Amino acid sequence: MGVRIVSTGSYLPDRVLTNFDLESMVETSDQWITTRTGIKERRISKGETTSDMATEAAVRALGDVSPENLELIVVATATPDSFFPSTACKVQSKIGNRGAVAFDVSAACTGFxxxxYVADxxxxxxxxxxxxxxxxERLSKIVDWSDRTTCIxxxxxxxxxxxxxxxxxxxLGFDLGADGSYGELLAVPSVGSNEEFPYYIRMKGNEVFKVAVRTMVESALRVLEKVGMKPEDVSLLIPHQANLRIIKAVSERLGINQEKVFVNLDRYGNTSAASIPVALDEALRSGKLKRGDVALLVAFGGGFTWGSCVIKV
Structure with a gap:
């Protein structure tokens, strides 16, 4: 018995925050942001909660499938509506399901x-x-909009x-891992810590870059070996959308041509656990990824966590 992805869906808020908008908020410029990250704009919630956005994506993914038939709902998020009930339970209620197992997973950008893996x-x-x-994710709620290094x-x-x-x-297969010794490089404190509110994203960008590229490449190669494939067998690489320089470095070290790499970072920025499922949905709907193709998903996140997965769509 196997498990397959039947359908996908995504939701992005209507409000667009461009690099030019950020120029009026912090000391930065469109050229500076684009050169260093590849990001041109990002979407910002106009009041939609994490569970609101998750519900809309879920409804689009389900299509004509009755929510009552679901037996399991897993939500990956670092920005839940509340500590409890879980975002998964809120989505369950909003889509009209009762009785399914429902819970959240927290692994930052590797969360999806x-x-x-848990669902499989x-x-x-x-x-x-x-x-x-x-x-x-509703990351706009934990961004320090006065910090020019992270708010972009x-x-x-x-x-x-x-x-x-x-x-x-x-x-077809997974590779997952974590190393908590890198925790201070990318973190958001919370109520269990000794730090005072507000809780904002803190990141040491240069150090994150080095570890991210290495762990993503190593994880991708391990999962390909597990499933008996090589990088040239991959139809499309769908990496976590964090930084264009990271994406290019990973694809180059894997030997995967840029034409076989899906990127929507320029339009959405880093949406953490949402980035890979949003990219997967767009890749399928745009025809970049077709049924029968092999996709390699790979991510890293705060923790540090990392993970990769090979799927045949």
Missing amino acids: IYAL SIMRSKGVSRALVIGA LFGDGAGAVYLETSEDEGI
């Missing part, structure tokens, strides 16, 4: 791949046949995939 494992071992996995990077959004068990393998 972690959540997909449960479906293979526990007899669950229909699941929803969502990555959703992040945006809001959500992406979702609907999974079913299948005789054919759709999700």
